[in-house]
Amino acid sequence: MSEHFDIVIAGGGMVGISLALQLGAVLPAKTTILLVEGNAIPAAGDGGVSDYHPAFDARSTALSYSSRLIYDDIDVWDGLRQSLCAIESIHVSSRGRFGSTLLRASDYSWPALGYVVENAWLGNALIQQLHRQGRVDLRCPAKVIGARPDGKSVSLELESDGLHDRLRAGLLLVADGANSRLRDALGMAVNEKPYRQHALVANIASAEPHTGCAYERFTDTGPLALLPLLRADGTENRSALVWTLPAEQARYLCDCDEVEFLQVLQERFGYRLGRLVKVGARHAYPLSLVQSSEQVRQGIVVMGNAAHALHPVAGQGFNLALRDVAALGRVLAEGIAAGVASGNLEMLQRYQQRQQPDQDRTIQFSDRMPALFMHADPLLGLGRDLALAGLDIMPSLKREFVRYAAGVARNGG
Numbered sequence: 382m383s384e385h386f387d388i389v390i391a392g393g394g395m396v397g398i399s400l401a402l403q404l405g406a407v408l409p410a411k412t413t414i415l416l417v418e419g420n421a422i423p424a425a426g427d428g429g430v431s432d433y434h435p436a437f438d439a440r441s442t443a444l445s446y447s448s449r450l451i452y453d454d455i456d457v458w459d460g461l462r463q464s465l466c467a468i469e470s471i472h473v474s475s476r477g478r479f480g481s482t483l484l485r486a487s488d489y490s491w492p493a494l495g496y497v498v499e500n501a502w503l504g505n506a507l508i509q510q511l512h513r514q515g516r517v518d519l520r521c522p523a524k525v526i527g528a529r530p531d532g533k534s535v536s537l538e539l540e541s542d543g544l545h546d547r548l549r550a551g552l553l554l555v556a557d558g559a560n561s562r563l564r565d566a567l568g569m570a571v572n573e574k575p576y577r578q579h580a581l582v583a584n585i586a587s588a589e590p591h592t593g594c595a596y597e598r599f600t601d602t603g604p605l606a607l608l609p610l611l612r613a614d615g616t617e618n619r620s621a622l623v624w625t626l627p628a629e630q631a632r633y634l635c636d637c638d639e640v641e642f643l644q645v646l647q648e649r650f651g652y653r654l655g656r657l658v659k660v661g662a663r664h665a666y667p668l669s670l671v672q673s674s675e676q677v678r679q680g681i682v683v684m685g686n687a688a689h690a691l692h693p694v695a696g697q698g699f700n701l702a703l704r705d706v707a708a709l710g711r712v713l714a715e716g717i718a719a720g721v722a723s724g725n726l727e728m729l730q731r732y733q734q735r736q737q738p739d740q741d742r743t744i745q746f747s748d749r750m751p752a753l754f755m756h757a758d759p760l761l762g763l764g765r766d767l768a769l770a771g772l773d774i775m776p777s778l779k780r781e782f783v784r785y786a787a788g789v790a791r792n793g794g
């Protein structure tokens with residue numbers, strides 16, 4: 382008889398570990414939870430950012446206010462504080478056009494419009510909290526290589542160091558990323574819309590400080606964001622660049638020398654941060670909108686990038702995934718307390734019904750924004766300029782934008 386867990390999470394990236402922490406915090410101690418991750422996870426007390434597995438790479442993530450509330454609830458936020466840079470304002474502009482707008486946290490009595498954290502530090506805080514919580518069993522490095530629904534449970538095959546093992550899960554949470562093999566193996570179809578663009582990601586040092594301002598600039602080749610970062614060693618003004626470009630340009634700009642790279646970036650971005658003086662390691666990610674057409678089955682839920690991978694321009698993908706995590710935690714806690722089995726289809730469908738409107742709205746927003754701002758139609762361009770200028774002169778509209786960016790509009794909060 383193979384080992385049984387009430388819940389198995391396949392994939393310990395940013396979403397899988399957050400899920401483990403959330404479920405560990407809200408579910409009763411008798412509910413057994415296992416996290417399976419393909420890469421090694423650093424041991425308790427290993428604080429060095431170099432110890433990370435590839436899911437916690439050189440990127441940075443802009444966390445919304447709603448993510449702060451979720452991480453506060455599961456005791457992650459305190460461990461993150463020292464690595465966060467608060468976004469005090471967002472400057473939105475369009476290259477070669479007159480419209481621009483400045484959104485300020487202080488205008489809305491918000492503590493911040495968001496918080497930027499380097500993924501490596503986020504990974505560190507999540508992993509250390511997972512060890513401190515000590516509630517979830519870990520198998521890593523190990524992979525879930527097969528999943529087969531088996532009446533009221535799911536039969537799983539694991540592989541680690543060439544050894545194979547079987548176990549059963551009441552509920553399998555599939556969090557193995559955008560190219561999810563498990564989702565595909567289970568025959569859960571995906572809709573994929575390639576953007577035919579890459580996101581070029583790098584840290585940039587500038588002559589002038591960012592003063593907590595995030596820049597979102599729309600250009601004819603795609604949007605470009607510079608997010609404020611903490612100073613690395615007290616000397617450099619640093620920002621995290623996410624630059625959406627046609628694939629060929631992204632490849633070229635990844636490989637060209639630093640002087641040329643900075644010249645091109647300066648020309649596209651302008652001098653709002655003074656002279657751009659240094660660029661760190663450059664990475665390019667191909668972009669597409671990936672949506673699982675089915676997220677829930679008896680005993681199975683698809684989560685994180687495996688459920689929906691978004692265009693990064695609006696910085697919404699992970700924030701949305703965290704709201705999914707919190708919602709699933711609430712539904713499972715209610716159901717399990719009432720004696721419902723962890724994989725019960727009706728309970729899982731309730732989760733999906735609750736999250737679907739948020740998912741639809743966020744995915745549409747992330748999908749339409751870059752297209753709108755790249756449109757070559759001059760009339761549409763004019764409309765866009767007016768929209769940006771309008772944001773500045775219409776406080777209520779601006780307020781809605783800020784509340785949306787903060788991820789709380791849906792709660793009416």
Ligand SMILES: Cc1cc2nc3c(=O)[nH]c(=O)nc-3n(C[C@H](O)[C@H](O)[C@H](O)COP(=O)(O)OP(=O)(O)OC[C@H]3O[C@@H](n4cnc5c(N)ncnc54)[C@H](O)[C@@H]3O)c2cc1C
Nearest residue numbers: 392394395396419443524525557558685686696698699700
């Ligand atoms: C350039 C860029 C910038 C972004 N910026 C932001 C932002 O500012 N704000 C925001 O909200 N979002 C942002 N995002 C989105 C965010 O990065 C994703 O939402 C997030 O990384 C998704 O994490 P995940 O855990 O679902 O997937 P992944 O990070 O892909 O993790 C999947 C994990 O599963 C493991 N795995 C795979 N197969 C198996 C298996 N069979 N068994 C066990 N383990 C397995 C892998 O080792 C990995 O650890 C950005 C994305 C990009 C590309």
